[in-house]
Amino acid sequence: MNSSDFDDFLDITKDQCPITFLKASLKLEEMNIGAVLKIHLNDGEPFINISKTFKKDGQQIISSSSLDDGSKILYIKKLVETQTD
Secondary structure (H helix, E strand, C coil): CCCCCCCEEEECCCCCCCHHHHHHHHHHHHCCCCCEEEEEEECCHHHHHHHHHHHHCCCEEEEEEECCCCEEEEEEECCCCCCCC
16 A cells, blocks of 8 residues: 555554544544545554454455554545444
8 A cells, every 4th residue: 555545544543442443433434435544553452443343344454554663554445334323
């Protein structure tokens, strides 16, 4: 994935679960179908929960990569409408 191949960016490295998932869900909900969200997040529970749940909900996990500081970059393509209740 090129550094410019995304439509919006969200940094949730300073947040803890479940706030990380809530922020990511709200951001994706605002986006159009086909848009790509780049998320900078911590490895471990935030990465596992977000990638697993979005995939289960019908979104496409395009790629992920690890950074030198132990955090991750995750690219998610919105394929279906989402709703946060």
